[in-house]
Amino acid sequence: MDKNLKRMATMQRMQVTGLELFYKNGYYNTSVDDILKELSLSKGAFYYHFDSKEDFFTQIIENLLVRKVYSMLIEPIEGHDNPLELITNCFENALETAVHNELDFGFALNNFITEFNGRNEKIMKHLNDILKVWEVNLVSTIQKGKFNNHIDRHVDAEGVALFLMSSYLGVRTLMAESCPSARKYRFMSQLRQYFKALEIKQSTF
Amino acid sequence: MDKNLKRMATMQRMQVTGLELFYKNGYYNTSVDDILKELSLSKGAFYYHFDSKEDFFTQIIENLLVRKVYSMLIEPIEGHDNPLELITNCFENALETAVHNELDFGFALNNFITEFNGRNEKIMKHLNDILKVWEVNLVSTIQKGKFNNHIDRHVDAEGVALFLMSSYLGVRTLMAESCPSARKYRFMSQLRQYFKALEIKQSTF
């Protein structure tokens, strides 16, 4: 582990730069050489550390994407406060990074899913796993909210989770397209609107 | 116009097949030869009718995508009935085609936007125009609903339109990934839930 320090450092550098470029230009539009040029490294170094471009990407998912999605979209909603508030704040923060054009891992996830959907089963499996974790955590957070009387007990937790994930992924696509700031603001307003429908009264189905 | 009949027919065939393959495999992952093979046509035929792959795709957008999005997502919400009902039915139908794995033009739009975002300004312009038309029509439908007392007059029409577009694009991504039928059902339930919050009371902002 100590001897592997240099190895780890190089691999890490490659992965970070790789994710950046894959995020910006897409997987298929980013050549291994593009990444290597950025780092002043050579093909030899790359294939010394990774088996293939696909293997490289898989490791990026496991080492970077999973963790970041976790820390940005999952951890912030764990807690005993009102889940609707937690989720609101979480989305607010996540979308704020989007406004500043920073690397948004939720969006990266969305892009990669779109890019690999129906084209690369192996990679899709990894991406789906992340979605699954997100979904499961949303559902359990909402269930908890029902127990604690923050959320009406008739609401369908799975449905809400799906709706939240959908609208988040969708708005990120639209924010990338134009007026991110205004759209973030409008989106958050509507989210609050939607949450009101989940709060107290009897309804759902 | 009469003399051009064969020309038109061939171009049409190419475009229809092109859209299918671009939809299935993505633009960059579909070679011109792939499309030609499908049609038993040659490179010569292709470049006789189109200037470039990009020109070809642009014409597909203008001739097929625009019209289909219009007929599937815009026309159905024009009318004097309750806009919330119109939109509900429209989404219901649109998502139903998705369940059957048919070519869904709303989804195609979503995929192409993701694929070209930040990578091809020229094509993005065309795609954005479609989104804009969709948005404008949603907004005016909602405004009309406010006038006709179907929708609370405090609601932010632009916000609702954005939220609807977002959630639609997002759920399509998630439906493609797994359990489309169940997700469609859940999504529609939540959409109705959200619409309830827009119906009568004072709120918004």
Add this chain to the structure above:
DNA sequence: ACTTGAACCGACTGGCCAGTCGGTTTTGTT
């Protein structure tokens, strides 16, 4: 100083693909 293996270099291969171009066939016109 010498050895050894990890880390890295970069020229090269083979395949794919957008676009070209000289040629052939098909179609319509006279």
Add this chain to the structure above:
DNA sequence: AACAAAACCGACTGGCCAGTCGGTTCAAGT
């Protein structure tokens, strides 16, 4: 039939790119 234009053919070019491989450099141990 004769001709011209439209439609189509397919071999070829040049560039890109994933992956290979024989070689060099560097660092640690002895």
